[in-house]
Amino acid sequence: MSVDHVDEAGSSEGESVAAAAVAAEALHYYPVAPGVRLNVRRGPGTQYGIVRVLPEGAKVPIFCQTPGTTVSGPYGTSNIWDNIDDGEFVADAYVLTGSDGYVASRCS
Template sequence: MNLDASASASADAVIADITAAADVVHYPVAPGCRLNVRSGPGTNYPIVKVLPYDIKVPIFCQAPGTTVSGYYGTSNIWDRIGPNQFVSDAYVHTGSDGYIAARCG
């Protein structure tokens, strides 16, 4: 599979994950950002995919992790958007500087 096809397949998988989370509130990712999704709550975890522009993500739970400065400020909160999929809350518009969901267990 070439790189473009792989990116397209990843984007399709993200959309499928988000569609499956219809009961959960979805929050917009910072405009103009293709956000890295990591396997755990920190920049030391591997990138598992990259979100497409102008997407909204579900937040199932949140965990403390690496502090990141992003579009919406600086935060050490990481949002779990799927199984083993975390994004920095500094790039997600939740309307709060603190936790808005339960802590991941």
């Protein structure tokens, strides 16, 4: 008889690994427009400070999306901003999502 290791929270190691695998599969990475070094900002607009610059060929996760400054880019003109990390946003007009609208839930 085998027994899974149980952590302090009471869940088994097998359950934790399975939950992480499901979460990783659900998270999709989208490519930034070719040849673009994309500014990552502290908020959903060009008035927010730049946190970092993504290199050419980057792919980004989209955790949620929110309206902000309207930006024109390779994939159209949009006011949608993608939250790619805690407090980090990029203009959706530079991200190939395959849609002119929202592809993730709205940020709260």
